[in-house]
Amino acid sequence: MTTESISGSLRNGLARCCSVSTLRSRLPVLTWLPAYSLTWLKMDVLAGLTVGLTTIPQALAYAEVAGLPVQYGLYSSFMGGFVYCVFGTSKDITLGPTAIMSLLCFLYIRGDPVYAVVLTLLCGIIQLAMALLRLGFLLDFISYPVIKGFTCAAAVTIGFGQVKNILGVKDVPQQFFLQVYYTFHKLPEARVGDVILGLCCLFFLVMMTMMKSSLDSVEDNPSPVVKVSRGLVWTLATIRNALVVIAATCVAYSAEVTGHNYFTLTGKTAAGLPPFSAPPLSETTTNGTRVSFREITRDLGGGLAVIPLMGMLESIAIAKAFGSKNNYRINANQELFAIGLTNILGSFVSAYPVTGSFGRTAVNSQTGVCTPAGGIVTGVLVLLSLAFLMPLFSFIPKASLAAVIICAVGPMIEFSVPPHIWRVRKLDLLPFSVTFLLSFWEVQYGIVGGVVISGFVLLYLMARPELKVTDHGVLVMKLGSGLHFPAVEHFSDVLRTHALHVSPPRCVLVDCQHVSSIDYTVVNELRDLLKQFKLHRVSLVFSGLKCSVLEVLLAADLPGFRHTDSVEAGLQILNTNPDSD
Template structure:
């Protein structure tokens, strides 16, 4: 029996690390048919994106195709999301270009080696975090910081792609640098390239906004209309390839992709250079965390729609494995992409096998179709990137954040401004640093309310918000925050201040319904409060202390030295001191409880 239980436990653990063992045995012909259709749609979408994001990362276009095969297969083995599509994405590509660009010039073998090493180090970091259950580290990237970072990155990416769209040279490590570079080059626009680039932009924006309504008016079904919208970039690519080839525009200065090597990528190790890995450690960590946050957000959102389960820690392992797969197949950092994952979901992906079939489609493209990409203009790929990333730019979030929380607005604004002026890494670090500082500041000054009893009830509420009854000899303070080292002294000072302002006080009650933790520093502060009150002839009481907190307090001397008592409810604490008033107040005429807490 014991051996059987041990075997079952081992099998469960094994399956938790290899989710493919859960869905693969249930795979059938119907699921296969659905996944094949989804793979065809996503492949058509992924080909132009892969080419474009490779160029955005400062790499040859075929590298984008390489980064879109092994990661999909490995994610299918290790991933828990049924719809997440892993591959190159805009923000990770930009971060790759920024990190590799600090070590070597674009086009050099050293630059390519750095990009591959970034994928490997990112993958190893993610897998280590997954095995150690460190998914919580991503929580240090608050939503305002991520939103600000993505908005700023979207603007920087779009600005950087205006150069290829207009046929001019524009470069820089930040949005400001790129804008200055564009301004200096504005008079050297290559008008033929600009016609192709701007024409592609107009067409792609129209496809996103106007194509579906037009097709619906022509009585096409919603699914067919959606499919036509998704393959809009493919149409733009085919059309501009034909135009450039037919009109011989490559000989007239239009920059084209040129020869894209045929064949599958070779399996090889990235540069095993410890000094290089040390230099890219911080950028790789940032790419890992940003990519994971984006991936897990998409995965959880899509899984919730079908009531499916996604394991955040296992996703770290899966995305880590995908990055290692990208590295050994000559790719760069990858993560779960929002747009292609949504397409995957909407098209009806049943299992991660759809990603495997997509990888097969990309592989067939690299084997047989790359010669057709020779006359593909860079301006079209740049337009594809601009249209994709502009959906990431969301300035309305600034207004919503300002209306709700000024501190979160500050974190978002600082992230945007620093990213635009100084670059992506300083912007992200500044946003995270400010968020942590503001959190510590807010929790260092916890909300503590003086409370009284609501007539007709045994409930206690803020004296400044409600009509309550109080006893001048009892000071009841509700602590609305966990107590730990940044705010321990604040509570000491507050209690001293309130007691000094109320000479009649003989009892202080700390109501603790929101206190989830009391660290050692806070415990010493409570001991100091108890001793000072005792010296002044005042008793200290606690109420509504949670079980885990009581368990810890019982291992200290604090409860033995406490001058008052510990009570289950605030009402019990007050009743133990002034039972007559508490009972009379409870029996008094009831008033409305509809006031804010």
């Protein structure tokens, strides 16, 4: 290759990398920013404020689920808005702490903020690498029943885990089955104040949720008074979490200043914004022992696989759902890039791993957000709360945060899913059940178990493709799917049973219109079958072969190989000349 051709190739490659289309694919903000308008700004600000009022109480609550001080929920809630605005491809999605991600983090970080930050950094690096290597296709190996089994089990685990905060009891183990036992065992120790406050918060949240869902059933052309009332109810229902936490905090503060300790409070929180600094790669424990980066990564173990994968799965699934709903498409690898970069930068502000939030994304979409710029408003609101409101957060009752979490994960328990799977395809209930049950033991075991069972089901279907045998004077065998090496023994046994192990032997026409590819093992078995058919003085003919499959079979130079374009042509050949060549 000459110097001129090399330099020309380099120039062409550089031109492609710097083209407008490439820049827009890498920086999606360039696609909508030139057309940004004042109308869009108004809607983005409104949506950002609404999502922010939802984010703040949820972030505080989810930090509790992760076993971290509540301020870490807010540390994890603002970076996504700024990063996603530039690199995200969905106008609706919001990145931040979620119930499932918080539960997964709790299993690995052991309530240690340093472990949480290191996990965030490594999670982001892994996700960014997957995006650059375009490995988003790995999500295709996690089936819908596995996802649903995991989310239902996670919702039950998270929801029941907050019952102890509603009751105000302490020293309840985190392992699910022990948690159930000790929660009931400690019922006599329940604090009346926490129980009453928690139940009141739950009642208010459920009522507001029901009122919001009932708005859709009101007439299409309401009067102005009804329209204003609906708008007021929708607004109050949307910010219901913030209202509950504010009201409960006021009650708890009033009790504290009058010297009454009725409620279990969040307690002292770190005030101010988190410092922007490099994430710690080691720590020194209270007894003076130094834990190195290698030891931290070893302790995180399977979390370095489970958390990046589940973060990617949750976020991209939500982005696709709302993209379909609102008529736009998302780029899965670009979404993964945005999540990974958010986690990497989040580790510099003491965040724990984040992903897309379904509930807050729904609020964002319903409020009418026009671009990802709404996330900037949400991020600013979270920063303001960190800067000025942290001292007040120490008076938030844990029972109110527990009520927020229970109501947030409640809709994730979909009782209709198992009956629906049973009606559609009973076999898919197996990976759902395995995932659901194992997730109560260890979440990662549930996911791995479900994927393994799904893989076995898939392999079984590959090894046992549908074979339909009909009699048209000669036998016609129709292959319902592809033919690969796991299925070749089954195919050969059925063929021999119906054609060669009968008296007299029968000619066979194999309909291959659904076969898109074959491998060497199949070709080798076909060679033996053709020999056996010739010894029995009957014919084996193939019809409907695709060009790619035909090329392979012709290249193999199989003795006695015959093929036709259609079943009708094959039947005509066999009925007029049944003997093999």
